[in-house]
Amino acid sequence: MADTQRSRDDDAGEAEPMRRPGSVPRAVARLRPPGFGRSRAWRSPLRGPWLTSVFSLGLLIGLPIVALTGLLSYVAYGPRFGQAHPVDVGWLHLPLFDWPTRPAWIYRLTQGVHVIGGPMLVPLVLAKLWSVLPKLFAWPPVRSIAHALERLSLIGLVGGILFELATGVLNIQYDYVFGFSFYTAHYYGAWVFIAALVVHLALKLSAMVRALRSRSLRTELRTSRADTGPEPVDDELVAVAPGPPTLGRRGALGLVAGGVAMVGVLSAGQTIGGAARKAALLLPRGRSAGDRPGDFQVNKTAVAAGVDPARTGTNWRLRLTGARSRSLDRAVLLGMPQHTAELPIACVEGWSTTRRWTGVRLRDLAALAGVPDPAYAHVASLQRHGAFRAAYLQADQVLDPDALLALRVDGVDLPLDHGFPARVIVPGLPGVHNTKWVASIEFGRHA
Ligand SMILES: Nc1nc2c(c(=O)[nH]1)N[C@H]1C(S)=C(S)[C@@H](COP(=O)(O)O)O[C@H]1N2
Numbered sequence: 001m002a003d004t005q006r007s008r009d010d011d012a013g014e015a016e017p018m019r020r021p022g023s024v025p026r027a028v029a030r031l032r033p034p035g036f037g038r039s040r041a042w043r044s045p046l047r048g049p050w051l052t053s054v055f056s057l058g059l060l061i062g063l064p065i066v067a068l069t070g071l072l073s074y075v076a077y078g079p080r081f082g083q084a085h086p087v088d089v090g091w092l093h094l095p096l097f098d099w100p101t102r103p104a105w106i107y108r109l110t111q112g113v114h115v116i117g118g119p120m121l122v123p124l125v126l127a128k129l130w131s132v133l134p135k136l137f138a139w140p141p142v143r144s145i146a147h148a149l150e151r152l153s154l155i156g157l158v159g160g161i162l163f164e165l166a167t168g169v170l171n172i173q174y175d176y177v178f179g180f181s182f183y184t185a186h187y188y189g190a191w192v193f194i195a196a197l198v199v200h201l202a203l204k205l206s207a208m209v210r211a212l213r214s215r216s217l218r219t220e221l222r223t224s225r226a227d228t229g230p231e232p233v234d235d236e237l238v239a240v241a242p243g244p245p246t247l248g249r250r251g252a253l254g255l256v257a258g259g260v261a262m263v264g265v266l267s268a269g270q271t272i273g274g275a276a277r278k279a280a281l282l283l284p285r286g287r288s289a290g291d292r293p294g295d296f297q298v299n300k301t302a303v304a305a306g307v308d309p310a311r312t313g314t315n316w317r318l319r320l321t322g323a324r325s326r327s328l329d330r331a332v333l334l335g336m337p338q339h340t341a342e343l344p345i346a347c348v349e350g351w352s353t354t355r356r357w358t359g360v361r362l363r364d365l366a367a368l369a370g371v372p373d374p375a376y377a378h379v380a381s382l383q384r385h386g387a388f389r390a391a392y393l394q395a396d397q398v399l400d401p402d403a404l405l406a407l408r409v410d411g412v413d414l415p416l417d418h419g420f421p422a423r424v425i426v427p428g429l430p431g432v433h434n435t436k437w438v439a440s441i442e443f444g445r446h447a
C-alpha cells in the first residue's frame with residue numbers, strides 16, 4: 001500500500017522498483033528503461049497473484065493430460081520397430097510396452113484428448129501470459145542467481161508451450177508444412193517444456209497454493225464488475241496505479257472458460273462424430289463426410305499418394321511371405337472366411353470415424369504364410385514414396401480376431417481412396433498404420 005502511495009506522487013510516471021536491490025548495484029536500478037520496473041502502464045486492477053494462480057491451476061490440470069496423451073501417442077507408434085519419430089531418442093526413450101488393441105477406441109480416445117485438449121489450452125495459456133506480462137518488464141532484470149535461473153527456465157516454459165501449440169495446431173491444419181520433421185520437433189519440444197515446467201513448479205507451487213488460499217473463488221464469482229478492486233497484496237503483478245475495471249474477475253474467468261469451451265465445441269465433433277461433426281469448424285480435416293456408404297474422411301487420396309490405379313485392377317496380387325510364400329488375387333481373398341468388425345480409424349491429427357469393415361483376418365493370412373504365431377507383420381503398400389507406405393504390426397495386432405485385411409467397408413467394396421483393393425484395419429491402432437493399397441505382408445517369427 002505504501003508502495004502504491006509513493007507511486008502516486010511519482011511525476012515521472014514510473015514507480016520505484018518494489019525491492020531495493022541488495023546485491024545488484026544501485027546503478028543498475030537507475031538504468032531502468034522507461035516502462036520497466038513497476039510501471040504505471042500496467043493498469044488492470046485484475047492482475048494479481050490470485051488470478052494468475054487460478055489460471056495456473058487450470059493449466060496444471062490440463063497440461064499433464066495433454067503431455068501424457070502426447071507421449072502415449074509416441075509409444076503407440078511402435079518405437080521398437082523404428083516407426084516412431086525421432087527414431088533414436090537416447091536416454092529420452094519412454095518405458096515401452098505393447099500398445100493394446102483393446103478397447104478398440106483407445107487411440108481414438110488418447111489422441112482425441114491430445115489434439116482437442118491442446119488447442120483448448122490456448123485461451124488459458126494466453127490468459128496466463130497476459131496476467132504475468134508485467135514480470136517481463138521487471139527491473140533489475142536479474143536480482144540473484146536463483147532469480148536468473150528462474151527467468152532462464154521461463155524461456156523453456158513459455159517458448160516450449162508456444163512452440164508445442166504452434167507446431168501442433170499447424171500440423172492439424174496444414175499437414176506437415178515444416179522444413180523439419182514435425183514428430184521430432186514436437187517430441188523434443190515436449191521434453192524442453194516438461195523439464196521447464198518441473199523447475200517452474202518446484203519454484204512456484206507453494207506461492208500458487210498460498211495465492212489460491214488468499215481469496216475465495218465463490219466470493220469472486222459473486223463480485224460484480226463495479227465492486228472489483230485490485231488484490232490487496234504487495235506483489236509485482238498488482239498494478240501500482242490501477243484503472244477502473246473494464247471486466248470483473250468473474251468476467252475474466254468466464255471469458256477464459258468460455259474460450260476454452262468454445263475451442264472444445266468447435267473441435268470435439270471431429271472424433272465424437274454424429275451431429276457434433278458439423279460443428280468441428282476448427283479442425284476441418286475430420287469434418288467432411290458424404291452420405292453414401294464408404295464416403296468418409298480420406299487422409300491421403302490415391303492420387304496424392306501417387307498410387308497408379310492401373311496397379312489396383314485385376315492384375316493386383318497380395319504377396320504373403322513367412323515360412324512360405326503365397327500370391328492371392330482379390331477373388332481368392334473374397335473366397336476366404338470373411339469377418340466383419342466395427343472399428344474406428346483414429347488419425348494422429350485427432351479426427352476419427354467408426355466404420356463397418358469386412359475382410360480376411362490377419363491371423364488367417366499369417367497361418368496361410370505358415371507363421372500362425374508371428375512376432376510381427378510388415379505390411380507394404382503399392383505406394384512407392386512417402387512415409388506412410390509401410391508399417392510394422394505387433395504380434396497382438398496381427399492375432400486380434402478383429403484385425404483385418406479389409407476388402408469392403410460399410411457394405412461396399414473399398415473405395416480407391418480408402419485403399420482398394422485391400423487395406424489393414426486393426427483395433428486400437430493409430431490411423432497411420434492402417435496401411436492402404438496393400439501389396440505385401442511379411443510375417444516374421446522373431447522380433
Ligand atoms: N499407403 C498408405 N496408407 C495409409 C496412409 C498413406 O498415406 N498411405 N495414410 C494413413 C493415415 S495417416 C490415416 S489416418 C489413414 C486414413 O485412412 P482413410 O484415408 O481411409 O480415412 O490411412 C493410413 N493409411
Ligand SMILES: [Mo]
Pocket residue numbers: 299346347348349431432
Ligand atoms: Mo493419420
